[in-house]
Amino acid sequence: MSHLDLDLRALDIFVTVVESGGMTAASQQKGITQSAVSQAVGGLEKKMNVKLMDRSVRPPALTPVGRTLFERAKSLLDTARETSFLVRAHQQRSLPRLNVGMVDSFGTTVGPYLVRELMNEAVEWSVWSGLTKLHFKRLFTREVDVVITEGSIPADERIISHRLLQEPFVLALPVSYDKPVDSLEELIEDLPLVRYSSRSLTGINIETHLRRLGLEARRKFEFDTADATLAMVGVGIGWAITTPLCLLQAKTHLPSIRCEPLPGPVFSRSLMLATRRHELESLQKMISTKSREILELQCLPEISQFAPWALEKIQIGDE
Numbered sequence: 001m002s003h004l005d006l007d008l009r010a011l012d013i014f015v016t017v018v019e020s021g022g023m024t025a026a027s028q029q030k031g032i033t034q035s036a037v038s039q040a041v042g043g044l045e046k047k048m049n050v051k052l053m054d055r056s057v058r059p060p061a062l063t064p065v066g067r068t069l070f071e072r073a074k075s076l077l078d079t080a081r082e083t084s085f086l087v088r089a090h091q092q093r094s095l096p097r098l099n100v101g102m103v104d105s106f107g108t109t110v111g112p113y114l115v116r117e118l119m120n121e122a123v124e125w126s127v128w129s130g131l132t133k134l135h136f137k138r139l140f141t142r143e144v145d146v147v148i149t150e151g152s153i154p155a156d157e158r159i160i161s162h163r164l165l166q167e168p169f170v171l172a173l174p175v176s177y178d179k180p181v182d183s184l185e186e187l188i189e190d191l192p193l194v195r196y197s198s199r200s201l202t203g204i205n206i207e208t209h210l211r212r213l214g215l216e217a218r219r220k221f222e223f224d225t226a227d228a229t230l231a232m233v234g235v236g237i238g239w240a241i242t243t244p245l246c247l248l249q250a251k252t253h254l255p256s257i258r259c260e261p262l263p264g265p266v267f268s269r270s271l272m273l274a275t276r277r278h279e280l281e282s283l284q285k286m287i288s289t290k291s292r293e294i295l296e297l298q299c300l301p302e303i304s305q306f307a308p309w310a311l312e313k314i315q316i317g318d319e
Helices: 007-019 023-030 035-050 063-091 104-109 111-121 134-141 185-188 201-212 226-234 243-248 251-256 281-306 309-311
Strands: 095-102 122-128 146-150 159-168 169-173 194-196 222-223 240-242 257-261 268-276
Touching: 007 063, 023 035, 063 268, 095 111, 095 134, 095 185, 104 243, 104 257, 111 122, 111 281, 134 146, 134 240, 134 268, 146 281, 159 201, 159 243, 159 281, 159 309, 169 226, 194 201, 194 226, 194 240, 201 257, 222 226, 226 243, 226 251, 243 251, 243 257, 243 268, 243 281, 251 257, 257 309, 268 281, 281 309
Parallel strands: 095 122, 095 146, 194 222
Antiparallel strands: 146 268, 159 268, 169 240, 169 257
C-alpha cells in the first residue's frame, strides 16, 4: 500500500463517527446509511491493516492507533477543505492569499480603507507592520507580496516601485507650551525630545537631521510607535519631530498637541509601494490608485484640521 493511500471521504466519515458518538449518529449527520458508515471505517482499517475501534465495548471505543488517526485526520481534513476553497477562489480570479507589509502610520490611516476597497481581490489578507528594514527582506524571501514602506527602495532589477506620498516632518508640541518656536536650540533647552526608536527608519532619519544641524538633544525618552510617542507629547512630557500622517495615526491625542512647522531646512519622508517585477503588477496599479484616492479624499481633509499649512508641502504620487 502507498503511504499516501488515504481516502479523505472515509477519513471524514471516521472523524464524524468519533465526534458524534457512534455510527448511527454519523449516518444521520452525513445523510448516508449506517452500512455505508461501517464500510468506510472498515475500509480504512483494511487499507492500513490496523484496528481503529474496539468493537467489544458499547459504544465502540478508539484504539490507541485510532486515537492517533483521529487527531491527525482532523488537521488533514481542515487542510484539504482550505486547499479546495483556495483553489476554487483562484479559478475565480481572486488571489488565494495576499501578504502585505505596511509601515504603521500608513496601515492605520490608509490601510483600513484600502483593504475595504480591494478586499475581493484576495480570499485572505495578512498585513505585516513593524520595522521598515524587515519589509524588503520579506519581499525577497516571498513572505510578503506587496510592500508599502518608508524611504528609498534598494536598486534591484527584481523590484518595481514608485512613490505614493511625500510629506514634511513637523513639530509636535504640548498645547501647554505656548512659546513661539523660532529655533530647535531653544526648544531643546526648554523640553526633552521624545524620540522615535533608533531601530526605526523614522528615528534614524530624525537623528541624522539633528546631527546635520549640529544639534544634540539629551536622550531621555524613546518609543517604538507614533501613537506612543505622541501620547507622551500630549501629556506634556516633551516634544517630538513627526509627520502629518503619524499625527493622523495618533489622532486621539491631537486635542492635546500643538502642531507647528519644523524650523530650518526642508526635511521630508517618502512612502513607497513595491512589488516583485512581473508579479501582481495589475494589483500594484490598483493599490497605487486607491491609496492616492484615499490620501486625497480622506487624509488630506483631516490633516487640514490640525496643520493646514502643511498641505502645500505634501505631494501625492510621483509628481
